[in-house]
Amino acid sequence: MADFKGSTIYQIYPKSFCDSDGDGIGDIRGIISRLDYIKSLGVDYIWSTPFFLSPQKDNGYDVEDYRRVNPQFGTMEDVEELIEKAGERGMGLMFDMVFNHTSTRHEWFQRALSGEKKYMDYYIFRDGDPQAPPTNWQSKFGGPAWEYVPSLRKWYLHLFDVTQADLNWNNPEVRNELKDVLRFWKEKGVKGFRFDVVNLISKPEVFEDDMEGDGRRFYSDGPRVHEFLKELTADSGIGDMVTVGEMSSTSLEHCIRYTDPAEHELSMCFSFHHLKVDYKNGNKWELAKPDYRRLKELLMTWQRKMAEHNGWNALFWCNHDQPRIVSRLGDTDRYWKESAKMLGTCIHLLRGTPYIFQGEELGMTNPGYNKIEEYRDVESINYYHIMLQEGKTEEEALEVLRQRSRDNGRSPMQWNSGEYAGFSNREPWIGIPANHTFINVEDEDGDPDSILNYYRKLTALRKRYPIIQEGMIEFLYEDQEEVFAYRRTRNGQELIVLNNFFGKEVTLQKELSHAGYRRLIGNYPQEDSGTMLRTLRPYESIAFIKE
Ligand code: TEU
Numbered sequence: 001m002a003d004f005k006g007s008t009i010y011q012i013y014p015k016s017f018c019d020s021d022g023d024g025i026g027d028i029r030g031i032i033s034r035l036d037y038i039k040s041l042g043v044d045y046i047w048s049t050p051f052f053l054s055p056q057k058d059n060g061y062d063v064e065d066y067r068r069v070n071p072q073f074g075t076m077e078d079v080e081e082l083i084e085k086a087g088e089r090g091m092g093l094m095f096d097m098v099f100n101h102t103s104t105r106h107e108w109f110q111r112a113l114s115g116e117k118k119y120m121d122y123y124i125f126r127d128g129d130p131q132a133p134p135t136n137w138q139s140k141f142g143g144p145a146w147e148y149v150p151s152l153r154k155w156y157l158h159l160f161d162v163t164q165a166d167l168n169w170n171n172p173e174v175r176n177e178l179k180d181v182l183r184f185w186k187e188k189g190v191k192g193f194r195f196d197v198v199n200l201i202s203k204p205e206v207f208e209d210d211m212e213g214d215g216r217r218f219y220s221d222g223p224r225v226h227e228f229l230k231e232l233t234a235d236s237g238i239g240d241m242v243t244v245g246e247m248s249s250t251s252l253e254h255c256i257r258y259t260d261p262a263e264h265e266l267s268m269c270f271s272f273h274h275l276k277v278d279y280k281n282g283n284k285w286e287l288a289k290p291d292y293r294r295l296k297e298l299l300m301t302w303q304r305k306m307a308e309h310n311g312w313n314a315l316f317w318c319n320h321d322q323p324r325i326v327s328r329l330g331d332t333d334r335y336w337k338e339s340a341k342m343l344g345t346c347i348h349l350l351r352g353t354p355y356i357f358q359g360e361e362l363g364m365t366n367p368g369y370n371k372i373e374e375y376r377d378v379e380s381i382n383y384y385h386i387m388l389q390e391g392k393t394e395e396e397a398l399e400v401l402r403q404r405s406r407d408n409g410r411s412p413m414q415w416n417s418g419e420y421a422g423f424s425n426r427e428p429w430i431g432i433p434a435n436h437t438f439i440n441v442e443d444e445d446g447d448p449d450s451i452l453n454y455y456r457k458l459t460a461l462r463k464r465y466p467i468i469q470e471g472m473i474e475f476l477y478e479d480q481e482e483v484f485a486y487r488r489t490r491n492g493q494e495l496i497v498l499n500n501f502f503g504k505e506v507t508l509q510k511e512l513s514h515a516g517y518r519r520l521i522g523n524y525p526q527e528d529s530g531t532m533l534r535t536l537r538p539y540e541s542i543a544f545i546k547e
Helices: 028-033 035-040 076-088 107-113 172-187 225-235 252-259 292-308 336-348 378-389 394-404 441-445 451-464 466-470
Strands: 009-012 045-048 065-069 092-097 101-103 125-127 146-149 154-157 164-166 192-195 242-246 268-270 283-287 353-357 472-476 483-490 493-500 506-513 518-522 532-536 541-546
Touching (some): 035 076, 092 242, 101 107, 225 252, 252 292, 283 378, 292 483, 336 493, 353 451, 466 483
Antiparallel strands (some): 125 154, 483 493, 493 541, 506 532, 518 541
């Protein structure tokens, strides 16, 4: 196994990272031009979201050809150069495999549409009344999960956009095709893979209506998913590479199985329960205040159980589908810097492999788009209309998008304070937040107190202190809502981490003695306050080590 446990992984959304050719869209050469910057973060792997040939209905998660590069992003030579130049700097590339579905423009689907039996069996087609879909399942992007094809007189399943047709993993030929794709990229020198919604690949034998929900209970962590993952890993020879599965509406029990090394499935997985603590009744499109107790409970349970059963967590707050964490759990007006650093400390010193999503290391915020015309994401646009139909006013629906849209994580990377934030030399495909004038790489790079330099310290600590990756974990102040605190232990070493989730000073339920410990990192200037800690300042984060 690759040393994924001691690694930090940087996520790039190429469309929004760096535009080298002035078309307003980020590209592969843009990434190459920024490799030294990425290296300076102290990360080991770079996960890039898809840049494969695609009509871009879902920004590349609708793949037309897994072996070709979308011309918008560059050429195969560019991708090879990226792999090579990252390698020279000691960083491995992880590519994003969207294997639950393909674009309907994929050759397989096109041949299915023309009635070729072989390829019809690559997808999930069902007979049925043109007026009534086979089941009442809903697409994750809104509307029914089935689309009718009059020429075939059949429906096909699409759990996401209508242009993203679900593959039929029960067909061994499909599984073999996908293994070939992995071999292809492995031969090019890719060091790992991220598997998109990979716990949705196994659909039930019989399709039935869901009277309680949108259908997800029938296919999330579906009947043959573990078998499929074992086979995929073994047959494509990726067992020694770093792999992460994105798990949608999963369970702890399944994530233990996905990541227990004895199972030979994946290195680690992303789960999302901790990022739903501000949904009202589990509904992303209804705003609620974050439930910090629930957040703590989830983080603690997943940490404890994964450790007990030999599982491994991917640790993350942000990605290209999530609003910016500092806008969500921090305070961008009064405590922007403190809260961004606290949130970083909170997960980087836990057991698992931390991910940094481009711009998170700068404390980038939600862009605050004000008009529906500023949104690009298919999910946001669909749900905007659904919200209006359901009776919300335009202003209410926009407020929900300002907080919940996936575009919040997709605004261009802020490189400098210039007109287009150093991302491009022309108007980019999606708007740049006004705050790039002070939240940007150039300004933060030279400022020892910046969020950027704080993140660099966090990645360096993980390298220097094995206790961070390997130490046992127990939790402190479990009943105190405002405080998320833990103790790591290893070979007589101890690490104590305290985080104040709130924008006010809190008094610890019981004062903490740190006699014999040394302060390792913190987001406030060090105070000489003896060996007892009684209070935490707003969003304060502090870690002590005893060696
Ligand atoms: O996302 C899977 C997914 O279900 C969620 O992140 C989803 O976007 C959100 O919960 C809806 O509220 C993955 C990719 O990360 C995403 O960008 C793709 O759109 C999606 O799969 C389909 O490939």
